[in-house]
Amino acid sequence: MTIQVGVIGLGIGQKHLASLAQIPDVRIVAVADLVESHLLSIASLYNTHHYMHWQCLLDQELALDAVVLATPSHVRIEPIKAICERKLALFCEKPPAVCLDTAHQIAKLLTQAGIINAVGFQYRYSLFAERLSQLLRERGAHFARILVATGWPTFNWMPTPPQHLYKKAASGGPLIEHGIHFQDVLRYITNAEPVSVQAMAELGTLQPVEGRDTEETTLLLARYSSGLLATQVHCWSHVGDVSQLQVVGYDFDLTWHFADIHHLVGMIDQQTINECDRTNPYLEEMKTFIAAVQQHNQRLIRSSYIDACQSMAVCQAATEAIDNSIAHTVVPSFLL
Template structure:
């Protein structure tokens, strides 16, 4: 299969690094905003080099494209791909706004193209195991507690400057919290239902906002699900030691999904049985791309764990979380 890569930042290069290890795909075209860098990377893999994604589609026969652009540059590439029937793997978040996500979802639906969104935690072994335990037992999910803490907002952190501009990146909610909120939705599944209300609080205790730092460095988000599940998500960009976890609490179980590093863990107890599982060999990024490429090859998207339409639901939650924090009010969906 001929693959195009649009966007060659950290995540785009990660996908390229994984894809070149496969013997059934070829990097046919690369598109980036820096002409020199793009040409150099394209040259490494014998690919065509572009700085305009429209030209990439016009001049290169493709079977699939990986859209790894910043969140505000999604609709254009997806629309060009859909017009040609080219499958799309779209990095998260799936759009920059709810209205844009609705437009893209309609494009994907009406074109019928295979489309996956890069919510990689859905492919983590610990997440999949927790989901299966909850699903197969029919156990309700009363309480979810999730946390993502890292040093991204500290002055010495090598964080890309655009991420620190909330108007461009959406801040911690868009860049990271969306993953934990999406994974919690995925685990709770039918037992939890969809989120019906959200209330968020943001603060800048550690690093005040300034001209080039407009994000909140600490967030707490409360979510109420349709079937009674309640979740609290805590997020910080001011903690040196990283922590990424989802905890599920029920009458007769307590499970912790640890996503702090590649090689997820699930531990705790479930209905009287100890649970302890480690997935040291997993690579979520490889697995999500493999599921997408198999769907492209077979035409069967059932192995894709994050469709565009479902990803748009997680997007709305972080958009509303930012609105709730900005407006200092709870929001019903």
């Protein structure tokens, strides 16, 4: 069964297009983006229809089965309403929304529509996610440490970061926009939920953009329901690319390095570990989404929209703690 897909938003959407193009049972029928020159270039590359507005794509492409929505998070609720009305499957780029209230509204829409849905947390589809998840189920962990130091997110056709990233009202800030990836995979491998967070941040001076309130460096401390303590340092003003997750228990110390080729290094039972995972997690998550659409089986999805709301709850609680300098309780995602 061939699945006909439209892609809305061609920033990170380009990665999803590259994955879709490698899946035999997929036909990319249309793309949409506000930057016309970029839109035309991508449409030509994939030999597909193109539109300057998401509404035009949905109105004209009547044979669609699924939509990949990769717009900025603050402009998602209207296209999702239309996608739900059409009963199309939805793959939504992370974060699920710009704030938790909006995310909960969207989750209700998706539940009422009964459509297949997924959020783009590709690290859940790495072999190391399963390896660490099994290890932690068997042995538990004392603490986890996340370190992310990279440049402000850009796309290869943009010389500077998208302007919405500089404003929390449009992006949610660095933890919601980007740091959510690492909180999400930590929730996944520990099978535990954060119950409280503390956080602080430094605005920094390396991005002299007028009116910017998105911080360059943030620090998060979380207590999990399992007793695990976790830290995350997240910096958007570094010339290199450092992204790693360390978990430490009684008889193991492992660090997962996130890169084009993922590495897992450290020690288990005094035995040295040095492994690499050459699979493409973007491709694996998209293959799973397409299979879920074909089989109409939501259980295949490792990161549903409702589950993604809980990862967002952690990052929003941390962002609120930064704003008022007190510890915040993580509000559990509502039960549907």
